[in-house]
Amino acid sequence: MIINGIIVFLLYLALVIFATGTAGILRFPDFYSRLHAAGKCDTMAAILALSSIALYHLSENPDLGGVLVALKILLILVFVFISSPTATHAISQAALIIGVEPWGREKK
Numbered sequence: 001m002i003i004n005g006i007i008v009f010l011l012y013l014a015l016v017i018f019a020t021g022t023a024g025i026l027r028f029p030d031f032y033s034r035l036h037a038a039g040k041c042d043t044m045a046a047i048l049a050l051s052s053i054a055l056y057h058l059s060e061n062p063d064l065g066g067v068l069v070a071l072k073i074l075l076i077l078v079f080v081f082i083s084s085p086t087a088t089h090a091i092s093q094a095a096l097i098i099g100v101e102p103w104g105r106e107k108k
Contacts, residue, residue, distance in 0.1 A: 003059040010052035017045040030103030031095055039088030043080065050077040 021041025028034045054073040057066050 003055065007052045007056050007059070010048050010055070014045040014048035014052070017041050017048065021045065031100050032092060032102050035088060035092055035095075039085060043084040046080050046084070047077055050074075050080065 018041060021037050024037025024041065025034050028037055050073055054070040054077070057069045057073065060066065061069070
C-alpha cells in the first residue's frame with residue numbers, strides 16, 4: 001500500500017515536471033533557454049518515471065526476475081542521466097557554432 005503510494009507520487013511528480021518543461025519550451029524567448037528547460041525537465045522527469053517503474057517491478061515481483069528487471073531499468077536510468085545533459089550540451093554548442101544568437105534585451 002505504501003509502495004503503491006510512492007510509485008504514484010513519483011509518476012505524478014514526473015508528469016508535473018514534464019508539463020513544466022513543456023511550458024518552458026512554449027514560453028521562453030530563445031533557442032538556448034528553451035533547450036535548457038527541455039534538457040533539465042526531461043532528464044529529471046525521466047529519472048523519476050524510470051525510478052517508479054523499477055520500484056513497481058520490485059514490489060510486484062520480489063523474486064530474482066523482478067530484481068533483474070529493476071536493475072536493467074536502473075541501468076537505463078544511469079544512461080539517461082549521463083546522455084541527456086551531454087546531448088543538450090552538444091546541441092547548444094552546435095547552435096552556437098552555426099551562429100544562433102542568444103536572446104538579449106533590446107537597447108534603447
